[in-house]
Amino acid sequence: MQVLVTGKHIDLGESLKQKTIDLLQEVVLKYFDHAVDSHVTIEKCGHFTMVHLEVHLGRNIILRTSESEEEPYTALEKSIHKLEKNIRRYKDKLKAHHTNHDVSKEEIAMQYVLSDNYRDQEDQEPQGSAAIVAETTTYIPLLSVSEAVMRLDLSGNPAFLFKNKSHGQLNMVYVRKDGNIGWVDPEGNKKLHEKK
Numbered sequence: 001m002q003v004l005v006t007g008k009h010i011d012l013g014e015s016l017k018q019k020t021i022d023l024l025q026e027v028v029l030k031y032f033d034h035a036v037d038s039h040v041t042i043e044k045c046g047h048f049t050m051v052h053l054e055v056h057l058g059r060n061i062i063l064r065t066s067e068s069e070e071e072p073y074t075a076l077e078k079s080i081h082k083l084e085k086n087i088r089r090y091k092d093k094l095k096a097h098h099t100n101h102d103v104s105k106e107e108i109a110m111q112y113v114l115s116d117n118y119r120d121q122e123d124q125e126p127q128g129s130a131a132i133v134a135e136t137t138t139y140i141p142l143l144s145v146s147e148a149v150m151r152l153d154l155s156g157n158p159a160f161l162f163k164n165k166s167h168g169q170l171n172m173v174y175v176r177k178d179g180n181i182g183w184v185d186p187e188g189n190k191k192l193h194e195k196k
Contacts, residue, residue, distance in 0.1 A: 001025055001035040008043035016042070016072055023076065024053065027084045031091050032057055042072060051079040060106070060139045061094065063087065064156035090150050107163055111138040140170070148173045149181055 003021045005012065020040050028035045038055040050068040057063065065082040069075035087094075113134040142163045143151065152160040152173050159174035164185065172184040 001028060002037040003040065004037070005040045005042070008041055010042055010044040010049065010072070012042060016076075019073065020076055023080045024055070024083075027080055027087070028055055030084075031087045032094075034058060042076070049075045051075040053079050053083050055083065057094065060141050061151070061154070063154045066156065086154055090154060093147065093150055105142040105163070107140040107142075109138055109140055111136050142168070145171070145173065145183060152181070 003024055005017045005020050020042070024038055024040065028038065034057070036056045036058060038053065040054075041052040043050045043052070045068065048068045048070055049072040050066060051072070052066045053064065055063045063083060063086060065079050065086065067075050067079040067082060069078060112132050114130040115133050116130065140161055140163055141151075142165055144165045147165075148160055148162040148171070151162070152175070159172055161170065161172050163169065164171040164187065167187045169185075169187040171187075174182045174184070176182045
């Protein structure tokens with residue numbers, strides 16, 4: 001597994017880099033021998049150090065965690081511990097999904113990153129649309145709702161788009177402000193109207 005360690009507003013010594021690589025490889029390879037790569041960002045934020053871990057296990061399976069502490073080594077250990085806890089919790093489901101995964105049922109889509117220039121103009125009306133600053137191909141997997149919630153939890157993202165196994169239509173799960181998980185299912189709306 002390839003591990004990239006970068007520092008942001010902090011000078012990383014060889015000792016911290018090597019400890020990061022060793023701990024991450026030990027934890028990930030204990031559960032998955034097919035992990036592709038990972039990226040670790042260690043960032044200084046005031047008096048705290050933030051450690052962001054991102055592990056790419058395979059096609060569209062990305063695990064992310066972040067932790068902050070005053071000391072970099074403590075933040076690293078907390079983040080690694082959180083990652084291992086998530087891997088342990090979902091290990092069997094991830095392995096089953098990896099072996100039963102049918103790539104032909106995934107949908108390929110374009111993913112865009114838009115500039116946020118409109119945020120700088122508080123008093124002005126936005127002129128046109130935001131500029132595209134990056135684009136890439138992404139995959140929308142065919143999953144059950146519980147599998148999508150697992151992927152959402154592992155990714156650390158606020159939302160996750162997927163094709164619902166029960167009807168093949170696009171659905172989304174997301175983290176609500178109250179901490180619960182929301183589920184958007186346009187097909188469910190059609191079923192509601194059919195009953196009336």
